[in-house]
Amino acid sequence: MPDWLAAPDYATARWVVQHLVALVYVIAFTVALAQFRPLIGERGLTPIPRFLARTTFRRHPSLFHLRYSDTLFRVVAAVGLVLALAALAGATDVLPLGAGIALWAVLWVLYLSIVNVGQVWYGFGWESLLLEAGFLVTFLGRADVAPPAPILWLLVWLLFRVEFGAGLIKLRGDRCWRDLTCLDYHHETQPLPGPTSRFFHHLPRPLHRAEVLANHVTQLVVPFLLFLPQPVASIAALVVVVTQGWLVSSGNFAWLNLLTITLAFAAIDDARLGWLVSLPEPGPLPTWFAVVVIAVTVLMLALSVWPVLNMASGRQLMNAGITPVHLGNSYGAFGSVTRKREEVVLEGTRDPSGDDEAEWREYGFRAKPGDPYRRPPQLAPYHRRLDWLMWFAPLAPRMARGWLPTLLDRLLEADAPTLRLLRHDPFDGERPAWVRARLFRYRFTTRAERRETGAWWHRELLGDYLPARSRPTSRTSAP
Known part of the structure; x- marks a missing residue:
């Protein structure tokens, strides 16, 4: 040898x-x-x-x-x-x-x-x-x-x-x-x-x-x-x-x-x-x-x-390969950096009207930003797959269309396996009447804002990401 x-x-x-x-x-x-x-x-x-x-x-x-x-x-x-x-x-x-x-x-x-x-x-x-x-x-x-x-x-x-x-x-x-x-x-x-x-x-x-x-x-x-x-x-x-x-x-x-x-x-x-x-x-x-x-x-x-x-190559591909068995890959990360943070926030209500005057409650995710007063958690090396894909949703809406509407339907069903992916279910396992996805802009609070409010994030509503939807058995036109 x-x-x-x-x-x-x-x-x-x-x-x-x-x-x-x-x-x-x-x-x-x-x-x-x-x-x-x-x-x-x-x-x-x-x-x-x-x-x-x-x-x-x-x-x-x-x-x-x-x-x-x-x-x-x-x-x-x-x-x-x-x-x-x-x-x-x-x-x-x-x-x-x-x-x-x-x-x-x-x-x-x-x-x-x-x-x-x-x-x-x-x-x-x-x-x-x-x-x-x-x-x-x-x-x-x-x-x-x-x-x-x-x-x-x-x-x-x-x-x-x-x-x-x-x-x-x-x-x-x-x-x-x-x-x-x-x-x-x-x-x-x-x-x-x-x-x-x-x-x-x-x-x-x-x-x-x-x-x-x-x-x-x-x-x-x-x-x-x-x-x-x-x-x-x-x-x-x-x-x-x-x-x-x-x-x-x-x-x-x-x-x-x-x-x-x-x-x-x-x-x-x-x-x-x-x-x-x-x-x-x-x-x-x-x-x-x-x-x-x-x-x-x-x-x-x-x-x-x-x-x-x-x-x-001047057209370098990131995280790509030519074999279906994932050998001989090319790697890379963050070739571009976003300047502003947008987050999709999921909400539900028990109000049959489902209009803006209803009491809407927010679903809490385990890793991604949601509640402005919650400190971001340390998760790595554990991987929260849904939270990662939620980050991509505002950046690549076409990609999210393949699964996000179904996620809303699962929330309408109060599907237990889906709810276990979340940190907080505002309805304690009960079915909401309506759910919706809204788009917010997030930024870290300044030192002064943190001292005054105790919040980690400041957020402002940008609008609807997906319109409100109800359970099929009682669905009417969305508000």
């Missing part, structure tokens, strides 16, 4: 990467179990059976092409969760090497099957990132075998695509990234602000300029340093970890930041990381495993051609 195939000095890096990827799988399958039924279940807002009827296995490979039911989905997600917990507990270091590879492979197939039928609810870059990272982790081996160097390099290459792709899309996208003003807006207008986002928003403008400049350095310069000899690669990886920690502290981006931190550890050797955990001295790679590693490396290098061409 060639010496270049083994990287014994990265045993701790492998241990960290495997355990963090397993943790993200745990979160992802937990989210799937908790939220799938009202979103993509048989009576979901965009039902999987309806989606499967208009697609093919070739376009969207998934176990659910064989058969779909909500019960089967629960089984798939539950098995995935159990296997992810086993991997997190170190089962792949106890099992034979081949069995450990099989465990990681099953995890990947199960989550791929969910993502490929998840439709708009799973259309986020971190889904593909988890699948690509999970695929590579499958071939990292167990503790008593030296980490395969090509797989570690592929993980670093994946990190490069995440960071450098994001940096390029910013420079090519919004002018505010070039004049260093994007963070004058972003902390306030990002999809799901966190508890510290208001603090970051009110930082002095020169600090915002410094934040943007540091972001450019981290995403456009530091990724190249990851491929240099130690200790430069480890220092570059640490810069990525610190930067991603900054993003975690200022907003909610599901498990994107955690996965990016995970990939950064693949570039840190035992000289810097060995203190973290005591591991056995790894032995050589078995011949059959070396052959598998080489085959996977050749495959991933071939799939890397398109991401390179995409990043080099």
Whole structure:
């Protein structure tokens, strides 16, 4: 076996990467179990059976092409969760090497099957990132075998695509990234602000300029340093970890930041990381495993051609790929930044008239801004899919038409699974007579407003987003 195939000095890096990827799988399958039924279940807002009827296995490979039911989905997600917990507990270091590879492979197939039928609810870059990272982790081996160097390099290459792709899309996208003003807006207008986002928003403008400049350095310069000899690669990886920690502290981006931190550890050797955990001295790679590693490396290098061409193109695509199995993707985020925050607020009333004089009560969401007096919560790395899509609704009304009217109908029915996605049901499980969607403009309160009112947000009504609608049994013309 060639010496270049083994990287014994990265045993701790492998241990960290495997355990963090397993943790993200745990979160992802937990989210799937908790939220799938009202979103993509048989009576979901965009039902999987309806989606499967208009697609093919070739376009969207998934176990659910064989058969779909909500019960089967629960089984798939539950098995995935159990296997992810086993991997997190170190089962792949106890099992034979081949069995450990099989465990990681099953995890990947199960989550791929969910993502490929998840439709708009799973259309986020971190889904593909988890699948690509999970695929590579499958071939990292167990503790008593030296980490395969090509797989570690592929993980670093994946990190490069995440960071450098994001940096390029910013420079090519919004002018505010070039004049260093994007963070004058972003902390306030990002999809799901966190508890510290208001603090970051009110930082002095020169600090915002410094934040943007540091972001450019981290995403456009530091990724190249990851491929240099130690200790430069480890220092570059640490810069990525610190930067991603900054993003975690200022907003909610599901498990994107955690996965990016995970990939950064693949570039840190035992000289810097060995203190973290005591591991056995790894032995050589078995011949059959070396052959598998080489085959996977050749495959991933071939799939890397398109991401390179995409990043080099003036028409760079963000969070896109050419394979239906989410390998060889191009990544990026926030190529443009919105300057003002608009929110769709859902309301209901028991008044049969349903007019503007009725007492309208607001439904509360778990993550997205609603009640101006509620501090934005910290959710990441957990993912609230409905709340994220509600942020997109004012930005892409055509996209929201596919599910938002159905959401209003589910509220009219007081559908229990749908109500469980919310933080507050103003009718305590009873059916309202009418519901409606209204559009508000939100901004963070100033320091003076916060002291005077105690509110985190100031909002003003812009108008109706969707007109009031009533239950079919008693529907009359909307006011």
